[in-house]
Amino acid sequence: MSELGVLSVTDNLEKEPIRKGFGKGLxxxxxxxxxxxxxxADLTESTQxxxxxxxxxxxxxxxxVAEQNLVTVASGLAAMGKIPFVSSYAAFSPGRNWExxxxxxxxxxxxxxxxxxxxGVSVGPDGATHQMLEDLGLMRVLPNMVVIxxxxxxxxxxxxxxxxxHPQPNYIRLAREATPIITSANTPFRIGAxxxxxxxxxxxxxxxGTMTYQALKxxxxxxxxxxxxxxxxxxxIKPLDVATIVQSLKKTGAAITVEEGxxxxxxxxxxxxxxxxxxxxxLIRIGMADRFGESGQxxxxxxxxxxxxxxxxxxxxxxxxxxxx
Amino acid sequence: MANSKRSVHELKDLANDIxxxxxxxxxxAGSGHSAGPLGLADIxxxxxxxILKHDPKRPDxxxxxxxxxxxxxxxxxxxxxxxxxxxxxxxELMTLRQFGSRLQGHPERLRLPGLENTSGxxxxxLSQACGMSLAMKMDDQHRWIYVVMGDGEQDExxxxxxAMLAGKYKLSNIIAITDRNNIQIDGPTETVMxxxxxxxxWQAFGWHVLEIDGNDIEAVIEACTxxxxxxxxxxxIIAYTVPGKGVDFMEYDFHWHGKPPDHEQAVxxxxxxxxxxxxxxxxxx
Numbered sequence: 020m021s022e023l024g025v026l027s028v029t030d031n032l033e034k035e036p037i038r039k040g041f042g043k044g045l046x047x048x049x050x051x052x053x054x055x056x057x058x059x060a061d062l063t064e065s066t067q068x069x070x071x072x073x074x075x076x077x078x079x080x081x082x083x084v085a086e087q088n089l090v091t092v093a094s095g096l097a098a099m100g101k102i103p104f105v106s107s108y109a110a111f112s113p114g115r116n117w118e119x120x121x122x123x124x125x126x127x128x129x130x131x132x133x134x135x136x137x138x139g140v141s142v143g144p145d146g147a148t149h150q151m152l153e154d155l156g157l158m159r160v161l162p163n164m165v166v167i168x169x170x171x172x173x174x175x176x177x178x179x180x181x182x183x184x185h186p187q188p189n190y191i192r193l194a195r196e197a198t199p200i201i202t203s204a205n206t207p208f209r210i211g212a213x214x215x216x217x218x219x220x221x222x223x224x225x226x227x228g229t230m231t232y233q234a235l236k237x238x239x240x241x242x243x244x245x246x247x248x249x250x251x252x253x254x255x256i257k258p259l260d261v262a263t264i265v266q267s268l269k270k271t272g273a274a275i276t277v278e279e280g281x282x283x284x285x286x287x288x289x290x291x292x293x294x295x296x297x298x299x300x301x302l303i304r305i306g307m308a309d310r311f312g313e314s315g316q317x318x319x320x321x322x323x324x325x326x327x328x329x330x331x332x333x334x335x336x337x338x339x340x341x342x343x344x
Numbered sequence: 345m346a347n348s349k350r351s352v353h354e355l356k357d358l359a360n361d362i363x364x365x366x367x368x369x370x371x372x373a374g375s376g377h378s379a380g381p382l383g384l385a386d387i388x389x390x391x392x393x394x395i396l397k398h399d400p401k402r403p404d405x406x407x408x409x410x411x412x413x414x415x416x417x418x419x420x421x422x423x424x425x426x427x428x429x430x431x432x433x434x435x436e437l438m439t440l441r442q443f444g445s446r447l448q449g450h451p452e453r454l455r456l457p458g459l460e461n462t463s464g465x466x467x468x469x470l471s472q473a474c475g476m477s478l479a480m481k482m483d484d485q486h487r488w489i490y491v492v493m494g495d496g497e498q499d500e501x502x503x504x505x506x507a508m509l510a511g512k513y514k515l516s517n518i519i520a521i522t523d524r525n526n527i528q529i530d531g532p533t534e535t536v537m538x539x540x541x542x543x544x545x546w547q548a549f550g551w552h553v554l555e556i557d558g559n560d561i562e563a564v565i566e567a568c569t570x571x572x573x574x575x576x577x578x579x580x581i582i583a584y585t586v587p588g589k590g591v592d593f594m595e596y597d598f599h600w601h602g603k604p605p606d607h608e609q610a611v612x613x614x615x616x617x618x619x620x621x622x623x624x625x626x627x628x629x
Contacts, residue, residue, distance in 0.1 A: 056482065080478055080513075088505035091468045095475020098460070099483070103475075118465055119502065123472060127453055127462040 024205035025216045028235045034197035037229070038136045040172030041193050042067030044179025045104055049075050055183050056101045058082050060089045066106035066136040066193070086112040090119045090131065097129035102183055109135025109151035109192060117157055124188045125163040132182045133158075136193040138168075139279035140312035140320045141229060143196065150312040155227075156284020158190040159257045165210060166257040168192040168228035168278075168286075171200045174254060177208040185210055192228060194279070196317045199232050213260035215267065219249030222273040222335050225264065227253045227286045230277040230305075230326065237331035246335055259289050261297065268298045273338050275303045279326055282306035301341055303334045350393055353628040355561045358428060359389040360621045363590045365424040365437055367613045370604035373441040376449065379587035379600040380494065381421035383525045383559070387583060388425040390564040391490060400430035403457040409487055410476060412461045414469020415494035415523070416450040417602070422459075423447050431458045467500025469493055470520060474506050477515040488572065491520040496528030499537045504549070510578040511550025518578040519571040520551075523558065525587040527598035546580040558583025590617050 020026055049055045049071050058080040059068045072079040080096075082089045086107055093103040105112065113120055113133060124131045138151045158166045165187050169175040175193065182189045189210075207214065216231065217238050226234035231252045238248040251267050253260070268274060274294060278286040287304030294302055307324060321327045350358070362385045370376045392398070397409045413422055420440060427434045432446075439445035446456040450464030461472055473489045480487060497503065510518055522542070530536045539545075546553045552574045556563040564583065571579035587601070588594025591613040594605075605613055 056479075078482060082509065083505075085505035085508070087467075087502040088471050088474075088509060091471030091502065091506070092475040092478065092509065094461075094468075095472035095477070096479045097475070098472065099476050099479030099485075101479050101482075119468055119471075122462060122465050123468050 020203065021216065023207060023214060023216060024203040026201050026203065028201065028232065028239055032199035032201065034199050035172040036195060036197050037169060037172050037175045038067045038193040038195065040169065040175030041134060041179050041191065042070045044176035046070045046074055047176070048180050048183035049078065052102065052183060054100060054102050055104065056080070056096055057104045058089060058093060058096070059105070060084055060086050060107040060112065062107055062136070066134060068106050086115045087119050090116045090133065091123050093131040094123035094127060094129045097131050102130060102132065104132040104134055106134035106136060108149060109138040109154045110149050113154055113157055113190060114151055121161055125161045128163060129188065130186055131188050133188070133190040134193065135190065137195040138192045139194055139229060140307070140324055140326065141194055141196045141279060141317040143317045143320060144314050146314040147311040152280040152307045152312065153284065154190070154192055155256055155278065155280050155286060156288065159284065159289065163188055164257065165189040165255065167210065167255050169254050170228060170231035170252055171198050171202055173200055173202045173204070174206065174208055178254065181208065181210050194229050198229050201232050201235060208254065211255050211258045211260060213251050213253045213255070213263040215249060215263070216252045217248070217250040219247040219271065221247045221271055222249070222275065222339060223267040223271045224248050224250045224275050224277060224331065224335070225253050225286065225290050226250065226277040227256060229279050233326065233328045234277050234331055236328035237335065240328060240332050241335055244336060246339060248335060253286060256286055256289055259293060261293055264290065264293050265297045268294060268300050273301050275305060275331060275334050275338065277331055278306045280306055282308055301338050303338050305331060305334060352562050353624065355389050355393055356624050357621060358393060359385045359561065360590065360617055360624055362389060362421065362424045362428060364614055364617045365427070365434065366420050367591070367605060367610050367617065369420055369424065369437045369440045371607060371610035372438050374604060375441060376420060376604050377417045377602050378594055378604055379527060380415065380418040380523065380525065382591060382594065383585040383587045383589045384418055384421045384492065384523055385589065386559045386561045387492065387521060387523070387564050387585070388421045390561045392425045392429045394565050395568045396490070397488070400458070403431065407487065410460050410489045412469045412473055412489065412491045413451060413463055414491055415466060415497050416463030418494070418523070419451040422451065426458055466494070466497035467502035470503055470506035470510070473518050473520070474509050474515060477518050478513065480517065486517060489518050491518065493520060493522055495522055495524045495526065495533050495539060496536070498522070498539055507546065507549040507551065514576045515578045516575050519568060519581065520579065521581045521583050523585055524582050525585045527587045527601055529601050531598050542582060550577060551580045552577040553580045553582060555582045555584070558585035559589055590620055592616055
């Protein structure tokens with residue numbers, strides 16, 4: 020276990036869906052503050068809001084399959100001093116209701132907490148319609164919005180509780196499949212902070228959400244190639260922890276970004292902007308390269324689309340060849 | 345409450361003054377919507393000077409009634425009425441749509457105390473009212489929530505999502521007023537996208553529906569009184585209004601939905617409104 024309480028990926032890690040951590044975090048947030056309320060668009064169990072609903076039925080609102088209404092009702096709840104968490108699949112919220120989020124939540128400055136579950140291709144058999152890939156970009160461009168993608172269920176619980184006491188509108192991205200738990204109770208989480216999960220000197224791997232585990236795995240394998248990769252976990256895509264990112268860039272001089280979503284608009288874009296403006300270094304962005312997913316098993320899809328440790332390792336080898344030319 | 349009740353005659357006179365302010369504001373701004381605000385002047389006068397529990401000196405008074413404007417493009421009528429009610433000085437009305445003004449082209453809550461929502465993109469006011477009402481229910485709080493919405497905006501699916509929810513949860517502290525003026529940007533509502541049978545639609549969604557002449561101030565006040573007596577159901581007041589009301593060449597003409605009068609038209613409009621004002625006052629004497 021590292022100083023930050025990050026577990027070693029060579030260990031046999033326990034797995035749990037990230038959304039489960041959200042469910043536990045929301046329950047805790049609800050216990051801590053009676054102003055915390057929740058609403059869902061007909062996916063209460065899938066998005067793990069059922070724990071909260073069972074504990075606080077009078078503070079839960081079933082909206083039905085109506086995502087535009089979900090977020091605008093939440094704007095009204097927040098107007099009366101509530102801290103509303105509203106959930107659906109990310110493909111539908113914030114996929115379908117972007118303008119309502121922009122006008123009635125961001126411009127109107129209401130601290131609504133948006134929860135988008137089942138993001139990424141690892142949703143699997145449901146196919147491209149349900150594999151949300153554009154949410155980070157959609158939310159990142161909105162003034163006033165905070166964007167969070169935790170790496171495992173333990174961090175998701177912490178992030179959810181942090182959202183409940185944060186004054187701005189927030190978006191949290193969750194995944195469906197069981198994801199290895201790489202953090203522990205002592206691992207720090209603060210909205211707006213990035214963390215060096217593994218120190219290295221040759222290249223920086225900036226990862227978010229489910230891909231942080233893959234980046235740590237890749238870093239372990241890269242040791243065999245004589246490459247010492249630094250893994251920076253970026254759970255908050257906005258506001259971006261520029262200081263931590265630039266510090267790592269200065270140390271390593273090369274970068275790879277890894278996310279389970281479109282490289283255009285998401286973490287890849289955010290880091291590319293930071294690199295270009297602060298400390299230009301060679302960069303490869305790993306993610307969905309301007310394409311949609313398809314049905315399949317999570318593992319085979321991640322491999323097909325190049326979203327695992329194997330592909331991160333190849334990219335690192337490639338970029339470092341160029342660096343030493 | 346700062347405003348003491350006024351007679352119907354006084355209110356009519358006031359509504360006419362507000363129409364004059366709207367014409368001046370729009371002419372000065374050089375852009376904006378004419379027909380809707382003029383048509384809504386009687387409803388807003390009734391709301392701010394009789395119906396609403398509010399205090400212009402304390403816009404965030406926790407016990408106030410809430411007025412949401414869903415069709416944000418009609419905000420000139422709200423600004424003009426708020427100024428008359430004492431929220432801010434009337435001279436500020438001439439800053440409408442100008443750089444640095446609190447009176448944005450479409451209302452922004454954070455810019456001007458007394459606004460309850462930020463709107464413009466259509467179809468969202470009722471949902472926000474639902475959220476507010478649900479929160480009040482959770483807190484055992486009772487306040488009235490009034491929502492002014494357009495008829496054209498009822499093309500938006502979001503409106504009917506909210507309608508369904510308010511019916512389900514029996515949000516009876518919501519009183520919505522539809523400005524049924526039968527016009528929208530592209531033409532008459534029934535040509536662009538037919539809304540009728542509007543009353544039956546709202547009833548089918550579980551609402552108690554009242555129909556009134558929306559340019560009759562007494563009728564507006566009476567309908568809201570009746571609406572507040574309804575329990576277990578949200579209330580929709582379909583208020584039939586004349587778009588461009590008070591200005592002959594604007595009345596019923598959808599071309600005036602989204603444009604302001606030029607100087608010559610404004611002079612003509614103000615002349616008509618002044619004549620109308622004189623008539624209202626002479627009737628009273």
